[in-house]
């Protein structure tokens with residue numbers, strides 16, 4: 746589930762919430778799974794991965810990860826990302842483009858404090874995206890980490906990412922194949938330009 750806090754009143758945010766509610770009513774599983782695509786300027790590679798979107802606070806989308814992971818290196822080299830939901834229960838795809846940044850240390854610490862010790866032990870013990878000798882080693886590192894007495898202290902290398910989309914596309918699949926594509930693009934003046942695209 747995604748937690749909505751004081752959601753922005755503008756049309757694309759309200760439409761996203763409407764579709765979210767419809768998908769929940771239709772029994773959508775893993776509704777918070779969002780694909781984040783990034784570009785790493787150093788390697789000239791594009792990569793994608795799912796993360797769990799935890800919050801939409803006003804106009805900010807927030808998820809949590811490791812600040813030394815592959816994605817973090819991409820975000821640091823090029824802060825523009827593409828994000829994607831697909832909710833098959835209502836046959837909706839939502840595409841977004843945004844610039845991404847880290848959330849504050851205070852915010853990270855507060856969120857980390859509220860999480861389970863098991864989750865935190867893994868976050869602390871995992872050098873995310875780095876090679877390791879075996880899966881057994883991962884489990885050993887986790888078990889060792891569980892014994893620590895600072896499991897509520899957020900490490901410097903872990904925290905949130907926030908992005909504010911400047912582009913939304915709502916794609917609605919229809920049985921007739923006449924699929925609906927509705928775009929909202931934020932102009933320099935801060936107004937949302939609204940248009941439809943051919944399917």
Ligand SMILES: Cc1cc2nc3c(=O)[nH]c(=O)nc-3n(C[C@H](O)[C@H](O)[C@H](O)COP(=O)(O)O)c2cc1C
Pocket residue numbers: 775778792793794795796797798808809810811814815816817873874
């Ligand atoms: C449904 C789903 C949700 C996930 N949620 C997160 C998440 O919230 N944060 C995270 O760091 N990784 C999450 N992962 C793991 C990432 O997909 C990825 O393996 C990891 O972040 C390393 O990515 P990177 O090497 O591109 O940095 C999730 C994976 C799946 C399949």
